[in-house]
Amino acid sequence: MASLQEQLLKAGIADKGSAKQARAEKRKKNKQKTKNNQGVVDEATIAAQKAAEEKKARSRELNQLQQQEREKRSVIAQVKQLIDVNKQPRKGDTVLNFTHDNVVKRMYVSAEMHKQVTKGRLTVVILGDAYELVPTPVADKIAQRDDSFIIYRADLDTSDNDGKEEAQDDWYADYDIPDDLTW
Numbered sequence: 001m002a003s004l005q006e007q008l009l010k011a012g013i014a015d016k017g018s019a020k021q022a023r024a025e026k027r028k029k030n031k032q033k034t035k036n037n038q039g040v041v042d043e044a045t046i047a048a049q050k051a052a053e054e055k056k057a058r059s060r061e062l063n064q065l066q067q068q069e070r071e072k073r074s075v076i077a078q079v080k081q082l083i084d085v086n087k088q089p090r091k092g093d094t095v096l097n098f099t100h101d102n103v104v105k106r107m108y109v110s111a112e113m114h115k116q117v118t119k120g121r122l123t124v125v126i127l128g129d130a131y132e133l134v135p136t137p138v139a140d141k142i143a144q145r146d147d148s149f150i151i152y153r154a155d156l157d158t159s160d161n162d163g164k165e166e167a168q169d170d171w172y173a174d175y176d177i178p179d180d181l182t183w
Helices: 004-011 016-086 111-119 136-145 164-168
Strands: 094-100 103-109 122-127 130-135 150-152
Touching: 004 016, 016 122, 016 130, 016 136, 094 111, 094 122, 094 150, 103 111, 103 130, 111 122, 122 136, 130 136, 136 150
Parallel strands: none
Antiparallel strands: 094 103, 122 130, 122 150
């Protein structure tokens, strides 16, 4: 199907000159439109690009926060798994006292476990609302991930003589005690 302009030329209603003039006017109008709209388009394009960059930045920030949250949950899951796998069974009637948030807590353990805790071979950790005992190497792994789970950890005691070491390392042994001291 031919254009309207061609049909008018064939029918003799319009001549070639007027058709040429109509095309020229149409081109001029299109040029003026694009010229006038070019400034508007540039501003709109700049605004759109700026909005897209802001959206990308916000999206990156949200993704980073979500990634941190996933890592945090992963660390907590690892710590819980370490505690569940390595917790020691607590049976006994010896009281183990320790502090958590400035409150003295009690745990009943066997005499051997109490000895291991005081020597630093076992560590008290928290799992939910319960306190558990885990070996100190496991507690080291837990502390690497999140040390807020470690509640009580005794200093490592290298001697096996149950307090006899204190008498050997008396810092005051070099001082003379006066004989005339009366109590």
